[in-house]
Amino acid sequence: MSTQARIPTLDINRFTNPTSAEDRAAFVSELGNAYREWGFAGIRNHGIPQAQIDRAYDVFQRFFALPEATKKQYHVPGGGGARGYTPFGVETAKGAQYSDLKEFWHIGREIPRDHQCADVMDPNLWPAEIPEFHDVGYGLYQALDKLGSQVLAALALHIGLPEDYFVEKTNYGNSILRPIHYPPITTPDIPNVRAGAHEDINLITLLVGASAAGLEVKSRTGEWVPFTSDADTIVVNIGDMLQRLTNHVYPSTTHRVVNPPGELARQPRYSTPFFLHPNPDFLIDVLPSCVDADNPSRYPEAITAQGYLEERLREIKLK
Known part of the structure; x- marks a missing residue:
């Protein structure tokens, strides 16, 4: 059985531009069931032009090609990697002995500096060496934010909530776009993988245009299943916050990025x-619609999204 057949890829046009109410409802059911089983799904016909994605990757790659000293000017010591540049070998998967083999940049939501969340959402940094980084990077941020809202709307319906349930709960969310560079592996005895086995912290993650194979998803039986999506597909997975909110109805599935073989x-x-x-x-706080006799509440105490985020950032050594 192919991995594409095992981890479903669905056409979100059936939800955003449905041919019938029946097909829209069927999409909601199929998407929800995919997440119940895998915590992962592919989304195609997402409406983000390939040219926009290619342009973003070009800009991001040009940044990572800059001299190390130049990139480190955009690192914020003590900032937990919230904005700007995080150097190679800093982030470490929860419980892992070795750090991940990656460097990355963080783009966050742009909010007025007198906004109520300005104290926990820092202003973005932008590399002066690449003037178009802002427009290209934030343009992709906004496109993925919109797509993520569509996925959440479908999931809300699947668990008996109003379609707009998440709208006012994510409209100033501390969402992050993270361009990542995994450098070439030049020695055969590296003890760690590019990104160690982990679960994501947030509600959902949208992964656009990975340039090489390597993503693996852990099945319920413990098997590592490769998931390399087609070029027109965005991989969307459940994070720990949504797992907690839904009382594990939607599992936050363990995944990793392995080192490829040979050359x-x-x-x-x-x-x-x-x-x-x-x-x-x-x-x-656990949703009442996700609690029943077979699935009693696992989390008697609620926690704010910011409190949960800070707790997890400490665990992965970003704070």
Whole structure:
């Protein structure tokens, strides 16, 4: 059985521009069931032009090609990697012995500096060496934010909530666009993988245009299943915040980025996940519709999204 058949890829046009109410409802059911089983799904016909994605990757790759000293000017010590540049070998998967083999940049939501969340959402940094980084990077941020909202709307319907349930809970969410560079692996004895086995922190993650194979998803039986999507597909997975909110109805599935074999390891890998977060003051409290006799509440105490984020950032050594 192919991995594409095992982890479903669905056409979101059936939800955003449906041919019938029946097909829209069928999409909601299929998407929800995919997430119940895998915590992952591919989304195609998402409406983000390939040219826009290619342009973003070109800009991001040009940044990572800059001298190390130049890039480190955009690192914020003590900032937990929230904005700007995080150097190679800093982030470490929860419980892992070795750091991940990657460097990355963070683009966050742009909000007025007198906004109620300005104290926990820093202004973005932009590399002066690449003037178009802002427009291209934030343009992709906004496109993925919109797509993520569509996925959340479908999931809300699947668990018996109003379609617009998440709208006012994510409209100033501390979401992050993270261009990542995994440099070539030049020695055979590296003890760690490009990104260690982990679960994401946020509500959902949208991964656009990974330039090489390597993503693997852990099945319920413990098997590592490769998931390399087609060029026109964005991979969307459940994060820990949504797992907690839905009382594990939607599982936050363990995944990793492995080192490719042979000469492929000597090629760089680039990927750009978008981590969709709720508003910092959103209270993550188990939804009553996700509690029953067979699935009693696992989380008797609620926690704010910001509190949960800070707790997890400490665990992965970004704070």
